[in-house]
Amino acid sequence: MESSLAPIQALVNQIKLEMFSSTFNPYSFLMPSAYDTGWLAMIPHPKQDSSPKFKGCLVWVLNNQKEEGYWGETGTDGLPTIDCLPATLACMMALKKWGVGQKNLKKGLAFIHVNSKMLLKEKCDHLPRWFTIVFPAMVELAQAMNLEVVFPKALEGVVLDIFLERQQILEREEFIDQNCYPPLASYLEALPPSYNIDRKDITMNLSGDGSFFQSPSATACAFLATGNQQSMAYLESLIQRCPNGVPAMYPIDAELTTLCLVNQIQRLGLAEHFSEEVEEILKPIYKTYKNQEVEEIKSNIVPAKIYKDSLAFWLLRMYGYTVTPRNFCWFLCHEDIVVRIERNFECFMSAMYNVYRATDLIFPGEYELEKARLFSRKLLEKSMTLKSVNDNLVIFPNFRRVIEHELSLPWIARLDHLDHRIWIEENKTDTLWIGKASFYRWSKDWGLSDMGFGREKTTYCYFAIASSTNLPHDSIARMIVAKSAILVTVADDFFDMEGCLNDLQTLTQAVQRWDGEGLSGHAKIIFLALDNLVSEVAKNHLRHQGNDITKNLRDMKELEVGKKNFVVLHLKENPHGGIKNSIAYVRELLNEMKKEFLEHAFMDGGNDLPKSFRHFHLSILRVFHMFFNSSNLFDSNNELLHDIKKAIYAPIEYQQVPTS
Numbered sequence: 104m105e106s107s108l109a110p111i112q113a114l115v116n117q118i119k120l121e122m123f124s125s126t127f128n129p130y131s132f133l134m135p136s137a138y139d140t141g142w143l144a145m146i147p148h149p150k151q152d153s154s155p156k157f158k159g160c161l162v163w164v165l166n167n168q169k170e171e172g173y174w175g176e177t178g179t180d181g182l183p184t185i186d187c188l189p190a191t192l193a194c195m196m197a198l199k200k201w202g203v204g205q206k207n208l209k210k211g212l213a214f215i216h217v218n219s220k221m222l223l224k225e226k227c228d229h230l231p232r233w234f235t236i237v238f239p240a241m242v243e244l245a246q247a248m249n250l251e252v253v254f255p256k257a258l259e260g261v262v263l264d265i266f267l268e269r270q271q272i273l274e275r276e277e278f279i280d281q282n283c284y285p286p287l288a289s290y291l292e293a294l295p296p297s298y299n300i301d302r303k304d305i306t307m308n309l310s311g312d313g314s315f316f317q318s319p320s321a322t323a324c325a326f327l328a329t330g331n332q333q334s335m336a337y338l339e340s341l342i343q344r345c346p347n348g349v350p351a352m353y354p355i356d357a358e359l360t361t362l363c364l365v366n367q368i369q370r371l372g373l374a375e376h377f378s379e380e381v382e383e384i385l386k387p388i389y390k391t392y393k394n395q396e397v398e399e400i401k402s403n404i405v406p407a408k409i410y411k412d413s414l415a416f417w418l419l420r421m422y423g424y425t426v427t428p429r430n431f432c433w434f435l436c437h438e439d440i441v442v443r444i445e446r447n448f449e450c451f452m453s454a455m456y457n458v459y460r461a462t463d464l465i466f467p468g469e470y471e472l473e474k475a476r477l478f479s480r481k482l483l484e485k486s487m488t489l490k491s492v493n494d495n496l497v498i499f500p501n502f503r504r505v506i507e508h509e510l511s512l513p514w515i516a517r518l519d520h521l522d523h524r525i526w527i528e529e530n531k532t533d534t535l536w537i538g539k540a541s542f543y544r545w546s547k548d549w550g551l552s553d554m555g556f557g558r559e560k561t562t563y564c565y566f567a568i569a570s571s572t573n574l575p576h577d578s579i580a581r582m583i584v585a586k587s588a589i590l591v592t593v594a595d596d597f598f599d600m601e602g603c604l605n606d607l608q609t610l611t612q613a614v615q616r617w618d619g620e621g622l623s624g625h626a627k628i629i630f631l632a633l634d635n636l637v638s639e640v641a642k643n644h645l646r647h648q649g650n651d652i653t654k655n656l657r658d659m660k661e662l663e664v665g666k667k668n669f670v671v672l673h674l675k676e677n678p679h680g681g682i683k684n685s686i687a688y689v690r691e692l693l694n695e696m697k698k699e700f701l702e703h704a705f706m707d708g709g710n711d712l713p714k715s716f717r718h719f720h721l722s723i724l725r726v727f728h729m730f731f732n733s734s735n736l737f738d739s740n741n742e743l744l745h746d747i748k749k750a751i752y753a754p755i756e757y758q759q760v761p762t763s
Contacts, residue, residue, distance in 0.1 A: 111376075115373075115376045115377070118377075119377070119380065122364065123377075123380045128344075129355065129357055129360040129361070130344050130345050130350065130355070133345075133350040133355065134176075134350070135163070135167075135345070135347065135348025135349060135350065136190070136319070136320075136348070136349060136350055136351035137164070137167065137174035137175045137187075137190040137191075137193070137194055137348075138174075138175065138186070138189055138190040138193045138194075138237075138320060138351070139318070139319040139320040139323075139349050139350070139351055140160050140163050140164060140194075140319075140348045140349050141160075141164055141174070141190065141193030141194040141195075141196065141197045142193055142197075142292060142319065142320035142323045142324070143157050143160045143319060143320075143323050143338065143341075143342070143349055144157060144160035144161040144163075144164050144194075144197035144200075144201075145196060145197050145200050145323070146323055146326065146327065146338070154201070155197075155201055157338070157342055159342065159346050159347070160197075160342070160348075160349070161197060161198075161201060161203070163347060163348045164194045164197050164198060164204070164207075165198070165203065165204050165207065167348065168194070168207050168210065168211065169183070171183065171214055171218075172191075172210035172211050172213055172214030173187040173190070173191045173211065173214045173215075173218070174187065174190045174191045174193075174194040174211070175187030175188075175189075175190030175191060176190075183218065183222065185222050185223075185230075185231075185234060186234070187222070188215065188219065188222060188223075188234075188238055188241075189234070189237045189238050189241045191211050191214065191215060192215075192241035192242065192244075192245045192250075192252070193241060193320075194207075194211070195207070195208055195211045195212070195245060195250055196241075196244060196245055196248055196250070199245075199248050199249075199250055200248065208250070212250065212251060212252065212253070215252060215253075215254070216253050216254070216255065219254050219255070219258055220254075220255050220257060220258050223258060223261050223262070223265075224257075224258065224261060230265065230268075231449065232272070232449075232450075233290070234265075235265055235268050235269050235272060236269055236272060236287070236290045236293050237290060237293045238265060238269075239265060239266045239269045240269075240290075240292070240293035240294070240295065241293070242262075243295065272287075273287070273294070273295075273298060278298075278300065278304060279308065281439070281443070283443075283446070283447060284405070284406065284443060284447040284450050284451075285316065285450070286316075288304075288308055288315070288316060288321075289315070289316035289318055289321055290321065291305065291315055291316075291318075291321040291324045291325055291328075292320045292321055292323065292324035300328075302328060302329050305325050305328055305329055305331075306329055306331060309325065309331065309333065309334065312333070312337050312340075312354070313331065313332075313333030313334040313335070313336050313337035314334070314337045314353070315334070317352050317353060317354070318351070318352065319338070319341055319349045319350070319351070319352075319353055322334050322337055322338060323338065326338065337353075341353045356407065356411060358388055358391070358411070358415075359407070359410075359411045359414075361384045361388070362384075362388065362411065362414050362415055362418060363414070364384070365381050365384055365385065365418055366414060366417075366418060368381065369418070369421070370522070370523065370526040371523055371526060371527060372519065372520070372523035381422070382422070385418065385419060385422055385424065388415060388419070389419055389424045389426075392412075392415050392416075392419065392426065392430060393425075393426060393430070395430070405434070405440060405443070405444075406450060406451050406453070406454045407454075409431065409434055409451070409454040409455075409457070409458065410453055410454040410457050412430060412431035412433075413431040413454065413457040413458045413460070413461040414457045414461075415430070415431070416428075416430055416431045416461045417457070417460055417461040417463075417464065420461075420464045420705055421464070421705065422705075423705050423706055423707055423714060425706065428469050428471040428472045428475070429471060431458070431461060431475075432471040432472065432474070432475050435471065435474060435475060435478065441478075444482070445482070448482045448485060448486060449486060451482065452482075452483070452486050452502070452506070453502075455478075455479040455482045455483055456479075456483065456502075456505075456506060456509065458475055458476075458478075458479040459476060459479040459480055459483060459509060459510075460509065460514070461475075462475050462476035462479070463513065463514035463515070464701060464705065465698050465701070466698050466699075466701060466702040467695055467698045467699055467702065469698075480510065483506055483509075483510060484510065486506070487503065487506065487507065487510070505525075505526075508525060512732065513728070513732065514725075515697065515724070515725055515728045516725065516728035516729045516732035517725065517729065518725065518726070518729055518746075519722070519725075521746055579643055580719065583636070583639070583640055583643075584723065586636050586639075587636065590629070590632055590633060590636060593629060593632075594629050594633075597610075597625055597626075597629060601625065602625065602626065606624075606625070606626050609621065609622060609626060610622065610626040610629065610630060613626070613630050614630065614633070614660075615660075617634075619631060619634070637653065637656045638653070640652075640656060641653040641656060669689050670682070670685045670686055670689050671685075673685040673688055673689060697724075700721070700724060701721070703717065704717045704718060704720065704721040705717075
């Protein structure tokens with residue numbers, strides 16, 4: 104085991120050195136935006152109009168054209184995304200302005216002519232608002248620079264519709280519109296001259312750092328329009344931090360970046376390797392998070408704040424910090440913000456996704472979380488009805504499938520190992536290891552898998568426990584739980600359907616005196632397997648804790664015999680309510696008890712159990728919810744086979760997207 108863990112530990116140490124050192128640059132996380140880099144490349148040098156101010160941006164444009172001829176995002180399928188059209192036009196405009204990259208220009212124009220139909224035709228029924236604003240502007244500006252942007256004849260009607268829709272937006276919305284996110288002002292570089300923007304309107308809306316809505320492209324346009332030196336200082340600072348292509352937003356929230364780092368570690372299943380580093384990140388964030396006061400929030404940062412606050416809540420609660428729902432449910436108290444979210448829900452999808460995830464961890468009496476869960480779920484479900492999913496704040500691959508997975512199965516009924524795998528595959532991220540397992544040895548050695556009656560659930564039991572806790576650690580505890588589940592299932596079926604009264608009495612007496620003398624057949628197999636399991640548990644406890652607990656284990660029985668169904672008891676006390684009311688009552692009671700359980704599992708002070716023990720018990724609860732969430736999967740013959748295959752046998756499916 105130690106030798107197999109050595110390569111993992113070496114990689115962990117390398118990651119710690121690169122990502123948790125004092126020299127780590129959070130901007131290395133951000134993918135350069137071809138669109139924004141192209142705009143900065145167009146700014147002329149103040150002392151020499153014939154050359155660019157930011158030569159590095161022009162060099163980046165020259166060196167980062169894809170082989171197919173476009174600039175911009177590549178999807179997880181290796182194909183260009185819709186944003187590549189305005190990005191490619193912006194980069195070609197930069198090359199045209201400075202009279203360089205003739206081959207690049209030729210390839211770019213050819214790409215647009217050949218691929219625009221494929222990119223636009225499929226999405227023409229529901230193009231994102233940002234695209235409808237930006238794309239026509241880039242076409243107009245490119246044509247004004249004598250770039251021969253030509254679309255296929257079959258696409259002329261679609262392009263005309265996009266231009267008409269852009270005009271409707273410009274006529275309908277104000278420059279700074281509180282009901283629209285983001286406002287038209289944030290697309291300053293894409294607003295036509297006919298929009299008649301006053302220089303004062305631009306200057307009045309500059310941030311303290313000189314940026315225009317934290318957008319490099321809009322700030323570049325603001326500088327070209329006003330010559331504001333604060334805006335130039337902002338752009339120079341940006342280039343200093345990001346010399347190899349600029350991001351779509353700057354500056355970024357450093358705390359949000361580190362929260363995203365912790366979130367990624369958690370969702371990849373690597374948290375156990377970075378527990379100290381995660382705690383060092385979360386401590387200062389918790390200090391500011393619990394003391395923050397919600398003041399008037401600028402409309403352009405509302406999505407980012409909701410995204411950050413809900414992500415912080417989820418991570419802090421996961422790690423046992425005391426946080427209250429109002430730390431991120433504040434937006435529900437502002438009717439104007441709620442209305443804005445509902446009107447522009449596409450732009451809030453990432454934020455609502457985080458809100459919904461945060462509400463998985465509801466404690467008793469947290470009605471704000473219940474309200475936030477209903478609100479976020481409604482908008483996420485609404486977004487799933489659209490033909491395309493777009494988000495101006497945080498975009499990551501296959502977001503639709505990620506949301507569908509989140510909505511289809513509650514967190515409490517999901518197994519961590521499968522969740523980690525889904526996150527890896529949907530984000531196409533490299534992983535450090537692929538789990539391997541062998542299931543049948545112990546069960547076959549003791550004859551439990553060949554009893555010939557009842558439910559043979561060896562694979563289900565091993566799958567459930569292996570997929571609900573961290574691998575490859577805690578293997579002893581996982582093995583004991585899996586073996587116990589197998590044995591309990593076999594013994595339960597033996598008592599319910601197979602053994603005669605004499606066999607059952609004989610086995611019961613043998614267990615009471617812990618002596619298998621006189622047993623035979625199935626009863627003997629069950630007793631010997633039980634004896635072996637008890638001996639194994641006692642031996643491991645003696646090795647690690649130093650005391651022998653064999654007698655204690657042998658003395659455990661179900662202490663409560665003849666337990667009755669609680670629904671039946673409630674119905675007996677409330678006969679006029681009917682069975683449906685009794686079921687609803689018990690379901691609500693169990694839901695409240697689940698919240699209490701979550702509180703005990705995550706929060707310190709309520710009991711003396713170590714956190715690792717509490718989390719292990721939580722994983723067992725999640726296994727039960729997985730089996731019995733909406734139906735009895737434990738008794739099914741093949742409904743879990745797909746999940747078992749993905750969790751244990753099938754290699755992870757991911758495509759390494761080439762970088763330029």
